[in-house]
Amino acid sequence: MRRVLVLGGTGWLGRAIALNALRTGAEVVCLARGESGVPPAGARLVRADRRDPGAYDALSGDWDHVVELSYQSDLVEPALEALADRARHWTLISTMSVYRRNDEPGANETAEVLEPRDLSDYGQAKVAAERASSARLGDRLAVARAGLIVGPGDPSDRFGYWVARLHRGGPVLIPQTARRYVQVIDVGDLAEWVSTTGLEGRAGVFNVTGSSVPLAEFLTSAAAVSGYDGEFRSVSDEWLLRHDVHYWAGPRSLPLWLPVADAGFAQRDNTAFLEAGGRVRPIAETLQRALDDEIARGPLRPRRAGLTAEEESDLLRLRDDGPH
Numbered sequence: 001m002r003r004v005l006v007l008g009g010t011g012w013l014g015r016a017i018a019l020n021a022l023r024t025g026a027e028v029v030c031l032a033r034g035e036s037g038v039p040p041a042g043a044r045l046v047r048a049d050r051r052d053p054g055a056y057d058a059l060s061g062d063w064d065h066v067v068e069l070s071y072q073s074d075l076v077e078p079a080l081e082a083l084a085d086r087a088r089h090w091t092l093i094s095t096m097s098v099y100r101r102n103d104e105p106g107a108n109e110t111a112e113v114l115e116p117r118d119l120s121d122y123g124q125a126k127v128a129a130e131r132a133s134s135a136r137l138g139d140r141l142a143v144a145r146a147g148l149i150v151g152p153g154d155p156s157d158r159f160g161y162w163v164a165r166l167h168r169g170g171p172v173l174i175p176q177t178a179r180r181y182v183q184v185i186d187v188g189d190l191a192e193w194v195s196t197t198g199l200e201g202r203a204g205v206f207n208v209t210g211s212s213v214p215l216a217e218f219l220t221s222a223a224a225v226s227g228y229d230g231e232f233r234s235v236s237d238e239w240l241l242r243h244d245v246h247y248w249a250g251p252r253s254l255p256l257w258l259p260v261a262d263a264g265f266a267q268r269d270n271t272a273f274l275e276a277g278g279r280v281r282p283i284a285e286t287l288q289r290a291l292d293d294e295i296a297r298g299p300l301r302p303r304r305a306g307l308t309a310e311e312e313s314d315l316l317r318l319r320d321d322g323p324h
Contacts, residue, residue: 002026004198005059005087007050007079008069009043011036012153013093016191017067018043024195031059050075056082065198069093071125073132080136089201091142091194092133096209096268097123098145102258105267109145109205130205139203144194147209147268148256151187151286152293158248158255159184161306162219163291164299166226173312173319174232175240175257180215182256183266186286193278202276210280212267215256218283225287235319243315249305 004021008014009030019040021028028043031050039045048055051074059082066087070076076092084090098113114121116128130143150159165172185208193208213221219232237259246253258265270278300309307315 002064002199003061004028004065004067004195005063005083006030006039006043006067006069007075008032008036008067009039010034010045011069012155013149013187013190014067014069015040016153016187017069017194020188020191020195021065021198024199026064029059031056050079059083062086062088064088065195066090067093067194067198068129068133071095071122071129073119073125073128076129077132080132084136087137087140089140089142089198089203090133090137091144091197092129093194094126094130094143094145095123096145096147096207096265098127098130099123099268102262102265105264106269107264107267108269109207109272140201142197142203143205144190144197144208145206146185146190147207147266147270148184149187149190150184150290152289154187154290154293155304156249157303157305159286160290160294161255161303162222163226163287164294165306165312166223166228166230167291167294167299168309169228169230171231171233171316172228173254173307173315174219174234175215175254176234176236177214177216177219179260179263180258181212181263181266182215182218182283183209183212183268184283184286185209186281186289188289189279189281193273193276196277200277204272204276206273206276206278207268207270208273208278209268209270210283210286211270213283218256221284222287225284225291233316233319235315239319243318245307245315251305252307252311253305254307255305 004026009018010032030039116124
């Protein structure tokens, strides 16, 4: 039986990867503290704090596939030291945030990356993790530079904000959509590809993301999925920033909204991923999965990203009362 080790496996993405590996018939072990949740049924949890001496001592034998989700060097490098010689294949989950520039639409994996000088920066730390892993593993390594990961259970609350908001009804505040795009990867598609990559021993660096969709088209699809027939009310970037609305994520934000100058961030070339067997489900299907999840979790719950109903109501009133 194939043996798969997920370094993590109890959080959102790690659990999805472990579940998909189980579906391939593998023996799956998750090494984690277990504070983020529990692994899927059928996977074995080995509890350990990876910063402790001897954290990997309970992991005996060889592994057909090791999946690393971390970016901290004090986790990534000891794992390589302990396990690299016993791994047939290794997948590092990296990020699109490794790239130095976001103003190059269509850029592929050869685009310039950040220099890892400040390892408290997520993108720079992932570059350091990529380099350490490549130096140790060579052609046994796949680097999955994931785009924005979305789907059921998404803890960031970004993608689901729009279907939840449209499901509620009423006028909806949006940014101006011209020259803006959305590019995401469904967590299920990412997990499936990681498992397949381990099975096939595929190596290289891949932009693991879906197709780029114009923001206007994305909102139209979200409205169709949500059954929304109300009015979108757009405002300029200057107006939003003047009223303390934030880009991209977090409280008092319009999720997925980016400066036009950074539009290339959501227009990365995913050709290598598709040629390596990547599956990208239609955006409408991912939106429906997100809506079902939002309804199950409660669309009016406190969120980590987006505008509250009160914030949006106040902003809409200000918009209607003056220039925007």
